[in-house]
Amino acid sequence: MSRLTPRKLKALQTKQRILETALELFSKKGFDHVTVDEIVSKSQTSKGAFYVHFNSKYEIFLEKFKEIDDFYASFIQSLPSGISSHEKILLFTQSQMIYLRDSLGKDIMRTVYMSGLIPAQVNYFSNTDRNLYKIVFTLVKEGQEAGEIKTDLSPNEITMLITRCMRGTLYDWLLFEENYDLLDESQKFIRTILGGIQK
Incomplete structure (x- = not known):
């Protein structure tokens, strides 16, 4: 199996951070009360990074x-x-x-x-x-x-x-x-x- 490049590793880490942050917010506030902007802000990522990994x-x-x-x-x-x-x-x-x-x-x-x-x-x-x-x-x-x-x-x-x-x-x-x-x-x-x- 080929090793991940630093760029791919960073992308995986970003995706995981967005995922964990979103699930934590959904759990605390409910799905309907959480926005993509809030997920991005709390996970310290960008909106562009969010939409690279998730469509919604x-x-x-x-x-x-x-x-x-x-x-x-x-x-x-x-x-x-x-x-x-x-x-x-x-x-x-x-x-x-x-x-x-x-x-x-x-x-x-x-x-x-x-x-x-x-x-x-x-x-x-x-x-x-x-x-x-x-x-x-x-x-x-x-x-x-x-x-x-x-x-x-x-x-x-x-x-x-x-x-x-x-x-x-x-x-x-x-x-x-x-x-x-x-x-x-x-x-x-x-x-x-x-x-x-x-x-």
């Missing part, structure tokens, strides 16, 4: 979700091959919830969910080209081919049910306060869904 402030969320999807892709490679698709989906869901809880936290996730409802924006939640959907689809298809998962629904339909379950669990976590255990609730929810599709 919403793209900052897309960038964060790409990082999350990269985590999903690397996690799935670490799963043992000798376990059932049912167990893989449970482990995948568990790792997802731990990652989102510990790496992003409630404030950022609340802002991400609210921003995902903005009309005319590319909604990353419903983008089926994401690693999240592809991974769940692959695990479901593998389970159907192994005779572990019913085939009365297509792999795509089951994938949509499972990912809807994931989003719903995260949404409830944002609604309910301290007494909501994200990990425990997600496991109960996903086990119920998996029990219904298990052959």
Whole structure:
């Protein structure tokens, strides 16, 4: 792999500074109350530098979700091959919830969910080209081919049910306060869904 030139390294550092500053501001003030000018000022960058890396402030969320999807892709490679698709989906869901809880936290996730409802924006939640959907689809298809998962629904339909379950669990976590255990609730929810599709 070729080494980064000083210029490319500086550009990556600038992009990361803009990203971290914007997420911090979104978390404190809410997405709608943060301007590009404020992000630029707080990150000590320029408007030109912002638009080199991001087309809009919403793209900052897309960038964060790409990082999350990269985590999903690397996690799935670490799963043992000798376990059932049912167990893989449970482990995948568990790792997802731990990652989102510990790496992003409630404030950022609340802002991400609210921003995902903005009309005319590319909604990353419903983008089926994401690693999240592809991974769940692959695990479901593998389970159907192994005779572990019913085939009365297509792999795509089951994938949509499972990912809807994931989003719903995260949404409830944002609604309910301290007494909501994200990990425990997600496991109960996903086990119920998996029990219904298990052959």
